[in-house]
Amino acid sequence: MLFSDEENNIVIAEDAYLLKGFLLGQGEPLLLALSNVILQAPLRHMVTPGGYNMSVAMTNCGDWGWVTDETGYRYSLRDPVTNNPWPVMPEIFKKLAIDAAKSVGFNHFEPDACLINQYSVGSKLSLHQDKDEVDFSHPIVSFSFGLPAMFDFGGIKREMPKIAILLEHGDVLVWGGRSRLNFHGVRSIKAGEHPLLGPFRFNITFRCSH
Ligand code: MD6
Ligand code: FE
Numbered sequence: 752m753l754f755s756d757e758e759n760n761i762v763i764a765e766d767a768y769l770l771k772g773f774l775l776g777q778g779e780p781l782l783l784a785l786s787n788v789i790l791q792a793p794l795r796h797m798v799t800p801g802g803y804n805m806s807v808a809m810t811n812c813g814d815w816g817w818v819t820d821e822t823g824y825r826y827s828l829r830d831p832v833t834n835n836p837w838p839v840m841p842e843i844f845k846k847l848a849i850d851a852a853k854s855v856g857f858n859h860f861e862p863d864a865c866l867i868n869q870y871s872v873g874s875k876l877s878l879h880q881d882k883d884e885v886d887f888s889h890p891i892v893s894f895s896f897g898l899p900a901m902f903d904f905g906g907i908k909r910e911m912p913k914i915a916i917l918l919e920h921g922d923v924l925v926w927g928g929r930s931r932l933n934f935h936g937v938r939s940i941k942a943g944e945h946p947l948l949g950p951f952r953f954n955i956t957f958r959c960s961h
Contacts, residue, residue: 759771760854760855763904763914763916763924763926764904764914764926764929764930764933765928765929765930766890766926766927766928766929766930766931767904767924767925767926767927767930767933768855768924768925768926769916769918769922769923769924770851770854770855770922770923770924770925771919771922772919772921772922773847773851773854773921773922773923774847774894774896774921774922774923775920775921777843777847778896778920778921778947780843781843781844781847781894781896782896782947782948784841784843784844785867785896785953785955787838787841788810788812788838788841788867789810789867791835791838792810792811792812792816792830792832792833792835792837792838793810793832794808794809794810794867794869795808795809795810795832796808796809797809797818797819797820798819798820798821799819800819800820800821800822800823800824802821805819806870806871806873806874806875807868807869807870807874807875807876808868808869808871808874809866809867809868809869810830810867811830811837811864811865811866811867812837812838812839812840812841812844812865812867813837813839813840813862813863813864813865813957814828814836814837814840814863814864815827815828815837815863815864815960815961816828816829816830816837816864816866817864817866817883817958817960818831824883825883826864826883826884826960826961840862840865844865844955844957845862845957847894848860848862848865848892848894848957849861849862851892851923851925852890852892852925854925855925857889857890857925857927860889860890860892860957860959861959862892862957862958862959863958863959863960863961864884864957864958864959864960865955865956865957865958866955866956866958867953867954867955868953868954868955868956869951869952869953870897870898870900870937870940870951870952870953870954871940871950871951872898872940872941872942872943872950873939873940874939874940874952875936875937875938875939875940876936876937877936878903878905878909878934878935878936879934879935879936880932880933880934880935881931881932881956881958882932883960884958884959884960884961885960885961886959886961887927887931887932888927888931889927889958889959890925890926890927890928890931891924891925891926891927891931891956891957891958892923892924892925892956892957893923893924893925893954893955893956893957894922894923894954894955894956895918895919895920895921895922895923895924895952895953895954896920896921896945896947896948896952896953896954896955897920897945897947897948897949897951897952897953898940898941898943898945898948898950898951898952899917899918899919899920899941899943899952900917900918900937900938900940900952900954901915901916901917901918901937901938902915902916902917902918902924902935902936902937902938903915903916903935903936903937903938904916904933904935905933905934905935906933906934907932907933907934908934909934911934913934915938918954920945920947920948937954940952
């Protein structure tokens with residue numbers, strides 16, 4: 752059951768919050784910073800350890816970037832495509848991620864990693880846990896832009912029941928604590944045109960990786 756707390760954040764599970772429209776006033780500078788990152792570290796389709804090409808195109812900014820290839824999932828200090836360090840995390844990304852975390856009581860969030868996901872129509876992200884980080888006491892903060900997505904949020908075991916959450920342009924998810932290792936995934940993106948981003952959805956997740 753979804754309900755709102757004192758500040759109108761929607762509680763989706765224990766220690767997991769949907770901040771509906773949190774970024775709506777900041778769209779323009781955020782999307783400018785995003786395009787600047789993508790120019791330095793191009794979006795690419797990574798390969799899973801099982802040998803599949805991901806339908807989501809990814810890149811990173813910040814000290815550490817999440818990567819996957821045939822040898823596994825990990826955080827890397829360098830972009831394997833350019834061999835350069837990842838682009839610096841834009842100040843406006845970092846500030847808004849810290850503000851979002853604070854607004855639901857995570858007061859010491861200092862992200863060192865920022866993963867950027869680009870979904871085209873038909874892209875999806877299968878049910879997974881985020882467990883490549885060292886310390887699960889830190890939350891994850893996630894920004895959504897562009898086309899809407901149905902997000903499945905489950906429990907600590909893959910087969911547990913899931914709730915479906917609509918993520919729209921400007922929404923933020925913050926989750927940690929008792930839900931930090933919950934399974935989740937993104938259903939196939941439906942055809943559409945976003946006024947700013949065209950036929951795409953972008954998701955930006957902030958983590959403390961180390
Ligand atoms: C997405 N997000 O929304 C994918 N993981 O496109 C995630 O996998 C995710 O949004 C951990 C915490 C928040 C997230
Ligand atoms: Fe995830």
